[in-house]
């Protein structure tokens with residue numbers, strides 16, 4: 001089955017083509033430079049940019065995959081969550097294509113896309129497993145009992161993990177996105193030189209929750225004291241990684257699940273990978289280019305969930321959408 005997947009949930013336009021769970025093409029147009037000078041994503045600019053580039057990206061993806069538009073058998077797009085104006089560009093575009101081609105349409109949850117990106121190279125992997133989604137907008141830990149059955153074990157109580165990397169990067173005068181910048185600078189620092197307290201571990205219902213705002217405040221204090229920036233980056237990264245890992249490992253212990261998908265932009269962090277590898281879990285990470293927002297992950301999720309029945313074209317996009 002040839003599936004077209006489109007994601008315009010935030011500031012990246014993603015168009016991907018997947019056949020039988022294999023990624024044939026995955027084109028992403030990043031808007032990082034457009035928004036950089038505003039210090040964050042400007043929703044109206046993001047929507048306009050999506051409309052400018054989406055046609056061209058689709059053509060590039062078809063050419064790279066060596067397929068024709070009329071060969072597409074299912075058209076999938078992100079329904080939510082995200083910036084509503086941005087979402088509507090890709091979502092409405094995909095509905096129009098499905099209608100014109102006479103093919104079914106699939107509305108996909110953005111986080112479901114992130115989950116299945118981690119299995120892009122391993123279509124053979126089967127649930128149950130744990131899934132950590134750590135990106136600029138999300139820090140969620142799910143237990144995936146079966147395809148399409150998700151139980152939220154924990155989420156962040158304040159900032160998302162990637163957001164914390166971005167904010168600390170800004171405090172240190174580094175560029176956006178902050179994660180890769182922090183990682184680079186941390187390599188030159190001493191991770192023990194600056195004291196960072198470990199965020200509190202929850203108990204009871206919130207026992208798998210994350211919290212990153214205290215680390216951000218500690219980084220601010222260290223910057224105000226004029227401490228070495230590489231040491232601050234290294235210390236922050238050490239504790240952020242240890243916090244993510246310790247919550248996940250506790251969940252693995254408690255649920256008896258030893259397989260973990262790690263996905264979202266923060267999955268690219270090598271310190272996090274190293275820490276989780278050390279713990280001896282069976283790990284799945286997205287391949288290059290699929291940890292951050294993209295269209296192929298949406299096509300993969302639609303393919304996994306395909307039941308022979310498309311979604312109605314009347315189904316609206318949604319800025320807020322629980323999984």
Ligand code: KG4
Pocket residue numbers: 010134135136137138161162163165166177178179180183264265266267268269270291292293
């Ligand atoms: O998944 P993504 O593209 O966007 C959202 O859907 O939010 O993730 C982007 C986030 C940014 O916050 C970025 O700083 C973070 O992922 N990130 C990283 C790394 N690469 C990207 N964080 C830590 N280490 C990295 N190497």
Ligand code: ZN
Pocket residue numbers: 110114135292293
């Ligand atoms: Zn995302």
